[in-house]
Amino acid sequence: MKRQEQSLFPTFKYHPDPLATGTIRRQQTSCPVCQQIRAYVYVGPFYAEENVEGICPWCIKDGSAAQTYHGQFTDLIDCDWREFAPEYLNELHHRTPGYRSWQSEVWLSHHNDFCAFVGYVGWKEIQPFAEEVAEDLAKMKALYGFSQAQLERWNTGGSIQGYLFQCVVCGKYRLTADAS
Structure with missing residues (x-):
């Protein structure tokens, strides 16, 4: 595994400060997606068939984590999908850190x-x-x-x-x- 220089921390339209919410932590990880050693790790929900841990924020931002594992970071049940543009849905589900809720998350x-x-x-x-x-x-x-x-x-x-x-x-x- 090679160490990669950290690029600027990614920004997320629908979750602007995942460090403050605790969804991303400053903790070294070997990201299973990009195979890089990173200084930040995602610790929020990820809905996929495989149990995946250690995803870095960069692989969330570019959509590669969701694509690699055919997963998503939100599991919105009570939502009328027709009211949202497909690009908004894609960004929320596949390129935005989720948050932990007691019951089913509501975005x-x-x-x-x-x-x-x-x-x-x-x-x-x-x-x-x-x-x-x-x-x-x-x-x-x-x-x-x-x-x-x-x-x-x-x-x-x-x-x-x-x-x-x-x-x-x-x-x-x-x-x-x-x-x-």
């Missing part, structure tokens, strides 16, 4: 494009965006039967896990959550 959209995953949040973290995500909070209250008091006690990693997204077109924040 929010706005303006007929997928939003960027910002991170895992609790009540305290969403306060600066509370007005923008009010409609999403109302949906969560209805879906899970949350009271306002339950939401205000919500901490990251508690019985409610929030996922914050931001529209790539207009910058509006969106919110979804899982409950245990």
